[in-house]
Amino acid sequence: MENKLKLEIVTPYGLAFSEEVDEVVASGSEGEFGVLPDHIPFFTTLKVGMLIYKKGAETGYFFVNWGYAEIGPDKILVLADSAEKAEDIDVERAIEAKKRAEERLKKAEKFDQARSIASLERAISRSQVAAKTQVK
Amino acid sequence: MATLRDIKKRIKAVQNTQKITKAMKMVAAAKLRKVQTRMFELRPYAEKMNTVLLDLARGAEKDVHPLLAARPRKIVEVVVISADRGLCGAFNTNILKAAQDHINHLKKEGFKISISTIGKKSVDYFKRREFPVRKLWTGLSGSIIFTDVQEIANNIKENYINRTIDEVTLIYNEFKSMIAQKISIVKLLPLAPIEEVEEESALKSMGPHFIYEPSMQEIFNRLIPKNVDIQIYRALLESSAAEEAARMSAMENATQNCDEMVDKLTLQFNKARQAGITRELMDIVGGVEALK
Numbered sequence: 001m002e003n004k005l006k007l008e009i010v011t012p013y014g015l016a017f018s019e020e021v022d023e024v025v026a027s028g029s030e031g032e033f034g035v036l037p038d039h040i041p042f043f044t045t046l047k048v049g050m051l052i053y054k055k056g057a058e059t060g061y062f063f064v065n066w067g068y069a070e071i072g073p074d075k076i077l078v079l080a081d082s083a084e085k086a087e088d089i090d091v092e093r094a095i096e097a098k099k100r101a102e103e104r105l106k107k108a109e110k111f112d113q114a115r116s117i118a119s120l121e122r123a124i125s126r127s128q129v130a131a132k133t134q135v136k
Numbered sequence: 137m138a139t140l141r142d143i144k145k146r147i148k149a150v151q152n153t154q155k156i157t158k159a160m161k162m163v164a165a166a167k168l169r170k171v172q173t174r175m176f177e178l179r180p181y182a183e184k185m186n187t188v189l190l191d192l193a194r195g196a197e198k199d200v201h202p203l204l205a206a207r208p209r210k211i212v213e214v215v216v217i218s219a220d221r222g223l224c225g226a227f228n229t230n231i232l233k234a235a236q237d238h239i240n241h242l243k244k245e246g247f248k249i250s251i252s253t254i255g256k257k258s259v260d261y262f263k264r265r266e267f268p269v270r271k272l273w274t275g276l277s278g279s280i281i282f283t284d285v286q287e288i289a290n291n292i293k294e295n296y297i298n299r300t301i302d303e304v305t306l307i308y309n310e311f312k313s314m315i316a317q318k319i320s321i322v323k324l325l326p327l328a329p330i331e332e333v334e335e336e337s338a339l340k341s342m343g344p345h346f347i348y349e350p351s352m353q354e355i356f357n358r359l360i361p362k363n364v365d366i367q368i369y370r371a372l373l374e375s376s377a378a379e380e381a382a383r384m385s386a387m388e389n390a391t392q393n394c395d396e397m398v399d400k401l402t403l404q405f406n407k408a409r410q411a412g413i414t415r416e417l418m419d420i421v422g423g424v425e426a427l428k
Contacts, residue, residue, distance in 0.1 A: 010181045010182050012366070014176070014177035014180065026166050028349055030349050040347060042176055042346060043346040043347070043349070044349040045350065045354070068188065068359060070188050070191065070353070079184060079185055079188060
């Protein structure tokens, strides 16, 4: 029997993705994990990072900015603070954001260090995800 | 009888009013479009988050998070969401009436009531009736910002955890369609227990518990407060969209009424003018007759 996973990515800005896929790889807070159909129920927090899905010969990439993933035998539901398809990422903006974050870190202002690190993380991850599509 | 000038003045006045109601309708339509898209975007997220949480709450012990724990109800908090401004038909009246009914009902059952209000109209209502209002927020309905929502949510969560309140109910207008709002009474805290009873059968078919990563405790610590934020945020967006829709149809009606009124007054005006002409003719004819 051909088993499929229903991948749904939902953010406060709408349903970002909803399709049947074969395989999903995402970055959980404890590390990257892969999901195939008939996975045991699993719940994890997601960190800033990449989400990859495979559907037949097609491979898709998503940038996911924090969130949760609920995984059942035939579905994976991602609740993310924000998510962008690799094709939709504004690379220039990401690079810009990265520069800004690095500069702020250099100045070493203690009080928004955490914020700078977070935005740096986001920027780096965004560029990585975007790069995936451009290689092809 | 009104003179021609009086009637003309009135027609002018009604037409001016109509200009205002027309403009207000347009403004409401624009605002509605804005808030509506945000609401539709958030809806799936809010709903999914709720279901996820219910899934999780089934497998969890009840003391895993203070916001999950139901305790004997003594003080029930009612959070009423209304508009800041009027001129939106029965929008505020409906919600306040529903809130009042709900409060009376709770009182009859012997609970102590605590009231929080969002929106100027509900604040005024409860103040006028000398209900003690625990906390009030105004000036939100124009543009809802998530940080404002968090402030409200944090206040409610804190009070729940400190046991100043034992249960929280949200009362707000849900956006159904352009012409219909539905009053929605939703239990916000404690999370879940009611649904649990209803879905007892679904519970059993749900299969084994989840594996949690990093840990159940940590996930609940983050997810539950966030869910409260999102649910309040959603209620505010719904209410705001419903308000603008209500204002739109109220203003549409007002504009129509103006049209009718202008028609009626114009008829009256023409009649009066005709009567004047006839009278003048009679005078002339009478004068001619007398000269003969």
